[in-house]
């Protein structure tokens with residue numbers, strides 16, 4: 001049984017995550033600030049976290065970037081085009097949005113070692 005000074009080991013966590021259908025991070029009281037390593041979106045809620053095809057949470061990505069075991073966007077450019085189309089508006093014009101994503105996306109884990 002889990003008491004005050006015992007942290008469940010990783011296998012126990014995985015099992016609990018499955019049973020309660022919450023991510024391991026949420027189960028531990030969200031000690032880590034999860035961010036999608038593909039698009040940079042904060043993952044504040046388990047409903048936004050991607051899952052492996054077998055139903056396990058994959059806490060590295062949002063469910064829009066990683067679905068059914070596959071990455072949705074094949075390149076930074078593809079993702080940037082999509083994001084610019086969705087987030088830009090009068091106060092955040094497309095050129096500004098594109099500059100922002102061009103500066104930030106390549107620093108995320110998923111893209112870091114892939115392309116410039």
Ligand SMILES: [Zn+2]
Nearest residue numbers: 036039062065
């Ligand atoms: Zn994402």
